[in-house]
Amino acid sequence: MIEMRELRKDFTVRVKAGRLRREKRVLAAVDGVSLSIGAGEMVGYIGPNGAGKSTTLKMLTGVLSPSGGEVSVCGLRPVPQRTRLALRIGVVFGQRSQLWWDLPLGESFRLLRYVYRVPAAEHEARLRRCRDLLDLDEFMDTPVRQLSLGQRMRGELTAALLHGPEVLFLDEPTIGLDVVSKQAVRSFLGELGATGDVTLVLTTHDLADIERLCERLVVIDHGRVVHDGTIDDLHSRYGSRRSLVADLDTPLPPGFALPGATTASIEADGHRVTFTLESTTAGAAVAALVNAAPVRDLSVVEPEIEDVVARLYTDGRGVSGVP
Amino acid sequence: MAELRAYAALLGGRFRSATAYRTSFAVELITNAGGTAVDVSTVFVLFHAAKVVGGFTLGEALMMTGLTASGFVLADLTVGNVDQLKTYVRNGTLDAVLVRPLAVLPQLVIADLPLRKLMRFVVGVTVLVVAVLSNDIDWTPGRAVLLVTAPLAGAVFFGAIFVLSASLAFWWVESGEVGAAFTYGGRDFTSYPITVYGTWFRAVFAYGLGFGFVAYHPALTLLGRADPLGLPAWAGYLSPLVALAAAGIAGIVWRTGVRHYRSTGS
Incomplete structure (x- = not known):
């Protein structure tokens, strides 16, 4: 067309x-x-x-x-x-x-x-x-x-x-x-x-x-x-990844690592953790986490398309003024 | 045929838009009639000071003024507002015109049709009628036809000048009032016998650009006067040819200009 x-x-x-x-x-x-x-x-x-x-x-x-x-x-x-x-x-x-x-x-x-x-x-x-x-x-x-x-x-x-x-x-x-x-x-x-x-x-x-x-x-x-x-x-x-956010009843044990994921942040004295899923599925990561710590609530967050696109734009060579 | 109906519908839309503001439309209609009357009166002022100007009496000169006024007003009434093109180019609103399945020029002409100038046409034709009555014309079929074709050819010629000067905006957005030197300037030029102008200026405007064939030569032919500048009597009948040539050139320049349009960021 x-x-x-x-x-x-x-x-x-x-x-x-x-x-x-x-x-x-x-x-x-x-x-x-x-x-x-x-x-x-x-x-x-x-x-x-x-x-x-x-x-x-x-x-x-x-x-x-x-x-x-x-x-x-x-x-x-x-x-x-x-x-x-x-x-x-x-x-x-x-x-x-x-x-x-x-x-x-x-x-x-x-x-x-x-x-x-x-x-x-x-x-x-x-x-x-x-x-x-x-x-x-x-x-x-x-x-x-x-x-x-x-x-x-x-x-x-x-x-x-x-x-x-x-x-x-x-x-x-x-x-x-x-x-x-x-x-x-x-x-x-x-x-x-x-x-x-x-x-x-x-x-x-x-x-x-x-x-x-x-x-x-x-x-x-x-x-x-x-x-x-x-x-x-x-x-x-562009390597945007999903993340797993979990609220825990007890703080996450120090040095804990989730296989195939990196720990992105630990907040509220260890009661809230965010993992970035690198080479694992959401299911496997959830299973591993539930085994290791008392999980009260969790959610899987999809990557924001805005973030990806913003990265795409800034990878460019600056902004031109052509209409 | 279908395109003609499209233009007719657009024309109807234009009328209804213009009358959407009734009072201001009525006021403009009346004030515009005054405009042409003032333009024409300058000729009377000139002849009040000198009985004969450039070898012509007031009555004879009025024939040129009348042909110019009726031809110019007809052009101004139809394509006169095409100089709005510069606004369309500057704002990029020509985009909306270009995406329609119709030619650009007729769309612009209709969209900006200056209906308020309607009364000017009445004034222009009145001057021509007065000019015809105040001269003792030896009527022949050729002269009768010329009396009708000369204002029409004048309208086509001035229309071409309007389009040409508006086209400047495609290349030069800040063209401002440069085009007016040729449109309104051209009208003032042809309102008087061209014998009053200096040789160099006359050669360029009257013969180089063709303004001499709008009113001066047709008027001589109608009056049965020999040209003090030496052109034969049939020169008056050339006015439609000169007008068509001008229209052809304007068409080519316009088309080239549309291709040259740059739009604006949005």
Whole structure:
């Protein structure tokens, strides 16, 4: 569905060098990205600010022309075939509204039916579904400028889906939303993805979006792909480990060691211990601990994806300022 | 065909957006009519000081002013707000326009259609009518056709100038009011007989850039006057060709500009 080969985007910036002189400098916002995304996949595209996420998305949607490499979406080349491609993809740029500011939300949907030339019955069916799933009814007649951010984002999602796109691109769809709206957007996208009819590519800073929605995670930094795989792949590759936290009735005997695990911390005078599981299973570790000490309570803690990603980012070469 | 319906729907949306603020729309409609009246009155002021300027009487010059005013206003009313492009480029909001299955220029033109300038068109056409009535024109079929095509060609020509000067923003975001030198400056240039300008300046603007064919030459043809500068009488009929050439160049520059768009970080 989406193919990128050695895709690049260079920006020329003029940097002040002295009082009047300005130097031209070429910055690679996207520096040779090769990815292949199949139909029906849900892919999360993450990276620190300025990593090249949005720039990639803009090249996929025909907004920006690539400086090098090849790109195809739905078998079309985005820039020369922009208008044909636009009929087959949906785009939600969190910061760029597709809606008519001064018109009621419902009016925007009506106009989009003409813009995308959708048969009335299809339009009606899709709109009905979105109205139900996203609870649009109460603000269909409200001018867009008066909508809350959460309401507007639900409107944007609907606007992007009314023409039945094959691929949906979402640039930070949950940015700035409150918890409830975030949940609404996520569960809607989850249901949409589960049908398998739509290929979904989303960029985000909120890793919970990825954990909830995407089997596949692509991490980009300095315009290059630094990880492409499942979230589990990421954990095993970057050595993030589960830990076992136990509350004990009596303090842990000094010098105690759990086979295949390291002792991460001992708190509350030895009443609470945390082990990092290196080369053992949670089951074996629990069994060994229960034999050695009176355990009152215990829990196995999954590694935080935030921690892994933060480590990935800081492994990079500092932060650049390229959009 | 389906695309035309899409543009028609967008146009309808634009009308409803504009009338969402009724009072301010009404006030702007009226004040804008005053704008063109003031522009035109400068010609009267000039001829009040001197009865003949550049070899032309007030009535004759009014023909040039009328052709310019109606052509320019028609262009301004339709594509005039395309200079908003610089805001779209600076804010990166052109992204939202580019992801739609329609051409960029018509979308921008419709989205920013300055309906409040509607009254200016009425004023512009009135000046042309007054000019026609105050001259003793020897009507031929050719002249009758020219009277209609010249303002339309003028509108196309000024439209092209609007698009060209707006395109500057694709390469130079801080283009500011540079484009206005050619749009509003061009209008002021063609409002007067070009014989009043210095040789060098006239050569560049009237013939290098083509402004001489907007009003000056068509007016000469309508009035049946020989060109003091020596061009043959049929030069007046060249105005549609010059306009189409300008539109062609503007189209190419615009397309190149869209490819050059850089968007902004989000």
